[in-house]
Amino acid sequence: MQITEENEKALVKEILLKLGVNDADANLVTEVVLDADLKGFTSHGIGRFPQYIKTIDANNIKLTGDIEIERETESMAIVNGHSLFGQVVAYKSMELAIDKAKNTGIGIVGTHNSNHFGVTGFYSDLARKRNCIGLTFANTEPAIAPLNGKKPLIGTNPIAISIPNQETYIATDMATSATARGKILESKRKGLKLPEGVALDKDGNPTTDPEEALEGSILAFGTHKGYALAFMLEILCGPLVGAEVGTGVTGTADWRKDCTKGDLFVAIDPEKFVGYDVFEQGTNKFIKEVRDADNGFVPGDIESKRVEDHKENGMPIDDALYQQLKDICDGLDIDIIKYITE
Structure with a gap:
């Protein structure tokens, strides 16, 4: 599945507005999420977005104040x-x-x-x-x-x-x-193994299992x-x-x-x-x-090339992330199909 730059921007903002986030803050959060995905830092873009929704629900992100x-x-x-x-x-x-x-x-x-x-x-x-x-x-x-x-x-x-x-x-x-925690969370979501030499399990042994890495430590x-x-x-x-x-x-x-x-x-x-x-x-x-x-x-050259490619061809959405986003949208009466394509 794929999502275009314009659709990701629209989807993230619609979710935030439905949650009661004010327009200025919704625009900014959307901009930051999109910036990560355009540059190829997918672990910190829309892939991390469901965490923010959970944090709002737990009242650990406040929607009002200065x-x-x-x-x-x-x-x-x-x-x-x-x-x-x-x-x-x-x-x-x-x-x-x-x-x-x-x-x-x-x-x-x-x-x-x-x-x-x-x-x-x-x-x-x-x-x-x-x-x-x-x-x-x-x-x-x-x-x-x-x-x-x-x-x-x-x-x-x-x-x-x-x-x-x-x-x-x-x-x-x-x-x-050696790798960002967000990339380990992303690998867990996608069911992927980690590269060798980036993480240890809780006993201090090398591991390529993201679940073991999250319970253990990152090098x-x-x-x-x-x-x-x-x-x-x-x-x-x-x-x-x-x-x-x-x-x-x-x-x-x-x-x-x-x-x-x-x-x-x-x-x-x-x-x-x-x-x-x-x-x-x-x-x-x-x-x-x-x-x-x-x-x-x-x-910065690599990021610049990624931005150019993602603006032209869109960005991938894996099945697990799609389901997370769909669950959020279903709860807010948002039609996710209009934003994400096969």
């Missing part, structure tokens, strides 16, 4: 999201960071009491679109065991960086684990380097921003629990440093060197 700025200076802020949609809290927080960067050169905003916000790179891209460098970090429910350990204590803790450029999309968006990428980076991000997105850390982090995958993770959004304005034109000239010089190399590609 974010609160608890502390603030010219260059930083701490935001309490009051359990609103993670996408709404993250969007407003990055926009605040960008505004501060435009004023002082750099803006840093930390958030707590938010929710799962979808694909991390959407928010670093917000800065890119306003000619700023964007960095987004988050911690998640424990999934990675410490080196030589078996019990998960650290999240998959994603990191995204986007670089502004007038000619080329330059961005990276990745988990600090950090690059062994100790990925672990060290995940560890550091745990602190930046936990104690620094007033959020939980380690085993205290809940609600990013288990919708039945309050979300206690934290996020950190950073915007840097090159205009305040060396001037935007000088910055872009240096960036383009480096890009040319990479592209002139044999098979050289720039981070």
Whole structure:
């Protein structure tokens, strides 16, 4: 089965509106969901959408309220999201960071009491679109065991960086684990095995079974380097921003629990440093060197090709996901057939 860009946008928004989400928030959440699928991050797009519906039903995503700025200076802020949609809290927080960067050169905003916000790179891209460098970090429910350990204590803790450029999309968006938890959930839904070398079962043995991996732990990428980076991000997105850390982090995958993770959004304005034109000239010089190399590609090239392909040919919907979406639609008196084609 397939769904087009236009139909996914319409379906997600109709579901949200039927649930009582206001129009502005529904538009934003829809945009974030679609962004993930267009880029090929299917585990964080419409495949993750049913989790948001369950979280709303559990009253762990609040549909009304406002974010609160608890502390603030010219260059930083701490935001309490009051359990609103993670996408709404993250969007407003990055926009605040960008505004501060435009004023002082750099803006840093930390958030707590938010929710799962979808694909991390959407928010670093917000800065890119306003000619700023964007960095987004988050911690998640424990999934990675410490080196030589078996019990998960650290999240998959994603990191995204986007670089502004007038000619080329330059961005990276990745988990600090060997694979994202969302991809394991997706593999479980599809009945697929995991690649070798990404997960351990609860006894610390290698496994390719997603169910065993979810009960066990996910390996950090690059062994100790990925672990060290995940560890550091745990602190930046936990104690620094007033959020939980380690085993205290809940609600990013288990919708039945309050979300206690934290996020950190950073915007840097090159205009305040060396001037935007000088910055872009240096960036383009480096890009040319990479592209002139044999098979050289720039981070973001793969995503750009996926977006082009998905806009033209649509995006796949597996049978299990279709049934999840159909169950949601049936409960809201929505005809899913008009959105998804064989």
